[in-house]
Amino acid sequence: xxxxxxxxxxxxxxxxxxxxxxxxxxxxxxxERGKVYAITGKSGSGxxxxxxxxxxxxxxxxGTLYVDGEDMKEMDRDAYRMNxxxxxxxxxxxxxxxxxxxxxxxxxxxxxxxQKEAEARAKEHLAKVGLPDTLYKKMPNMISGGEQxxxxxxxxMASGGEILLADEPTGNLxxxxxxxxxxxxxxxxxEENYAxxxxxxxxxxxxxxxxxxxxxDGALTVVRE
Amino acid sequence: MYHYITKSMKRQKSRSILVILVNCILAVLLNLxxxxxxxxxxxxxxxxANTPIKCTITNPDGTMEVGIAVKSDIxxxxxxAHQIKDLECSTQLKAGFGEFEIARWEENLNLDVxxxxxxxxxxxxxxxxxxxxxxxxxxxxxxxxxxxxxxKSDMEEQGFSYxxxxxxxxxxxxxxxxKRDMDILELGYMNxxxxxxxxxxxxxxxxxxxxxxxxxxxxxxxxxxxxxxFTAEAVSFYVKDPLALNAFKAEMEQIGENGLLEIYKGExxxxxxxxxxxxxxxxxxVTMADRLKTALRILTAFLIPMGILVFIIGYVISxxxxxxxxxxxxxxxxxxxxxxGAVWVFWxxxxxxxxxxNVMGCLAALLIGQLGLKDILTVCGAAFGGYMLGTTxxxxxxxxxxxxxxxxxx
Numbered sequence: 192x193x194x195x196x197x198x199x200x201x202x203x204x205x206x207x208x209x210x211x212x213x214x215x216x217x218x219x220x221x222x223e224r225g226k227v228y229a230i231t232g233k234s235g236s237g238x239x240x241x242x243x244x245x246x247x248x249x250x251x252x253x254g255t256l257y258v259d260g261e262d263m264k265e266m267d268r269d270a271y272r273m274n275x276x277x278x279x280x281x282x283x284x285x286x287x288x289x290x291x292x293x294x295x296x297x298x299x300x301x302x303x304x305x306q307k308e309a310e311a312r313a314k315e316h317l318a319k320v321g322l323p324d325t326l327y328k329k330m331p332n333m334i335s336g337g338e339q340x341x342x343x344x345x346x347x348m349a350s351g352g353e354i355l356l357a358d359e360p361t362g363n364l365x366x367x368x369x370x371x372x373x374x375x376x377x378x379x380x381x382e383e384n385y386a387x388x389x390x391x392x393x394x395x396x397x398x399x400x401x402x403x404x405x406x407x408d409g410a411l412t413v414v415r416e
Numbered sequence: 417m418y419h420y421i422t423k424s425m426k427r428q429k430s431r432s433i434l435v436i437l438v439n440c441i442l443a444v445l446l447n448l449x450x451x452x453x454x455x456x457x458x459x460x461x462x463x464x465a466n467t468p469i470k471c472t473i474t475n476p477d478g479t480m481e482v483g484i485a486v487k488s489d490i491x492x493x494x495x496x497a498h499q500i501k502d503l504e505c506s507t508q509l510k511a512g513f514g515e516f517e518i519a520r521w522e523e524n525l526n527l528d529v530x531x532x533x534x535x536x537x538x539x540x541x542x543x544x545x546x547x548x549x550x551x552x553x554x555x556x557x558x559x560x561x562x563x564x565x566x567x568k569s570d571m572e573e574q575g576f577s578y579x580x581x582x583x584x585x586x587x588x589x590x591x592x593x594x595k596r597d598m599d600i601l602e603l604g605y606m607n608x609x610x611x612x613x614x615x616x617x618x619x620x621x622x623x624x625x626x627x628x629x630x631x632x633x634x635x636x637x638x639x640x641x642x643x644x645x646f647t648a649e650a651v652s653f654y655v656k657d658p659l660a661l662n663a664f665k666a667e668m669e670q671i672g673e674n675g676l677l678e679i680y681k682g683e684x685x686x687x688x689x690x691x692x693x694x695x696x697x698x699x700x701x702v703t704m705a706d707r708l709k710t711a712l713r714i715l716t717a718f719l720i721p722m723g724i725l726v727f728i729i730g731y732v733i734s735x736x737x738x739x740x741x742x743x744x745x746x747x748x749x750x751x752x753x754x755x756x757g758a759v760w761v762f763w764x765x766x767x768x769x770x771x772x773x774n775v776m777g778c779l780a781a782l783l784i785g786q787l788g789l790k791d792i793l794t795v796c797g798a799a800f801g802g803y804m805l806g807t808t809x810x811x812x813x814x815x816x817x818x819x820x821x822x823x824x825x826x
Binding site for chain 2: 239243246270271272278280284286287288289293300301
């Protein structure tokens with residue numbers, strides 16, 4: 192399997208007016224397509240910071256992140272997020288003003304996919320994540336948390352990228368929905384060749400991953416490979 | 417993006433209506449404010465037109481407006497002054513038909529002559545009509561032609577008709593001491609053509625009026641030709657632009673500094689020269705103009721605070737509205753929308769709503785009718801600009817946050 196993301200001695204410093212805090216310290220690792228990765232650690236250990244760097248929402252203070260061998264600093268990171276990497280959040284973060292289907296269509300609208308095609312593809316993705324079509328026209332606040340997270344995954348798939356970054360994706364879900372979401376993410380990695388990177392402190396989620404990294408005080412270690 | 421903006425406006429009706437209403441009210445209030453300023457300005461301009469400031473040359477204590485001696489130097493300066501208009505000058509002479517000696521004045525010197533540059537009610541009573549030879553009108557009094565108007569009865573008695581050149585012997589009055597005792601001196605013999613008549617056939621009023629009218633400049637020239645000092649007995653005029661009263665006063669003082677006017681300030685009297693003074697009847701105008709100017713000053717003092725207020729309202733409302741949508745903004749960024757693009761979505765949504773509010777405000781202002789369309793559009797444009805500036809600052813303030821921080825914050 193080919194490496195899609197590679198981190199090389201990546202460091203990150205949070206800088207406020209009064210102090211500097213090193214959130215990541217020389218983190219080196221790599222991620223391959225078709226695998227599920229879990230990054231575990233306590234709150235404040237630097238997991239989410241690392242995820243934001245992987246998503247291109249920020250840049251490392253030191254070190255380099257490569258995406259398919261290309262330095263992320265040199266890339267258009269907005270285009271990277273629009274076309275190649277999607278982020279799923281603990282709080283789902285669906286657009287509250289758009290229906291379920293419109294939420295999934297939104298990334299395609301940004302990519303200028305024609306309306307009808309976007310609609311068909313959105314329905315396809317929603318079906319893939321197992322959402323009944325009776326919910327497609329509903330607003331996000333009218334469906335359950337598990338269903339909202341499935342919509343978020345469908346939206347991530349709709350962008351057509353191959354990197355799926357999840358920040359505590361089961362944090363707001365009960366155990367039954369947690370299982371469904373984890374299975375869905377694993378299925379996307381193993382059957383559709385996504386590189387799935389999950390930041391979690393949930394052991395059950397970590398257990399489902401192919402590779403587990405541990406993060407402590409900004410340093411990354413391999414827990415299971 | 418376009419779909420998102422329209423859906424957002426439609427699906428958040430109450431928020432959209434709030435923004436539209438706030439902007440509509442803001443536009444109407446600003447229109448009322450500027451309407452008030454415009455109304456005060458119009459009142460001030462109209463005040464200048466409707467409350468003319470009359471100035472009269474009087475004796476030093478302001479008790480006499482006629483029978484005073486205004487020197488020709490003063491008259492010349494007033495004729496060329498820039499800050500005055502409608503200068504009216506007159507003087508009185510005595511005359512008789514033909515040539516005669518002063519010793520025989522009792523039988524010959526029987527014509528009261530008014531020398532004027534304009535005929536008004538102070539010269540002739542309203543019921544006394546004046547008629548002119550064909551091709552001549554009252555503008556002749558502004559010139560210096562050797563012409564005259566005679567009483568109809570005198571013309572009939574003497575057998576004169578229009579166009580006749582009549583010989584006259586003219587005498588003038590002169591003040592001989594400070595007690596205003598008068599003497600009468602001979603100016604000389606002159607021919608004047610009759611071009612009009614004073615119809616005295618049916619006098620209703622008992623008020624006396626002259627037997628003869630002669631243009632002011634004609635007589636002044638006659639005095640100059642004979643080397644006799646000319647004086648006017650009554651002089652009045654109007655301030656050209658009452659709103660430029662200070663410029664007028666400066667010009668009058670300048671005439672004073674040239675030695676023609678000796679500045680003297682008494683009650684009701686502003687300037688004087690050797691026995692005469694200039695009485696400026698500006699009391700009513702100044703009082704009313706001062707009131708209007710004070711009101712205008714207070715109103716215009718609020719101009720900058722009003723602009724700042726509109727900006728703050730735009731900022732605060734937009735800040736409150738977008739503060740509830742920070743995650744939406746961060747989600748745009750997370751999905752790959754560039755920062756300016758994400759700001760643009762929110763900005764253009766506000767743009768449409770604020771524009772709608774201002775259009776409604778414009779229509780309401782048109783109905784109120786205090787300002788013209790051009791002014792309403794300018795005011796609404798300013799309101800729109802101020803509000804959108806506040807909105808822009810609020811959105812740029814929002815945009816400085818990192819998307820992940822916004823999305824992971826509670």
